[in-house]
Amino acid sequence: MMPSSAIPIYNETNAFWEIKLDSSPESVLEYTKIKALENIKCAKEKHANLKEYDYAYKLYSI
DSSP states (O other): OOOGSSSSOTTTTTTGGGGOOSSSSSHHHHHHHHHHHHHHHHHHHHHHOOOOOSHHHHHHHH
16 A cells, blocks of 8 residues: 555545635635535535435435
């Protein structure tokens, strides 16, 4: 096993790992809000495309 194989790859885990620095806390907050809404939209689209035989469908369709 290579040492680099244990490091998370971008977008492999969560958007939480993305760091945004900007000129003010307000601009960072606005960026974070936009990013969160994009992630929610993406998650809803992926959830809508799940099939009944998908494992995640069983987990989130209770």
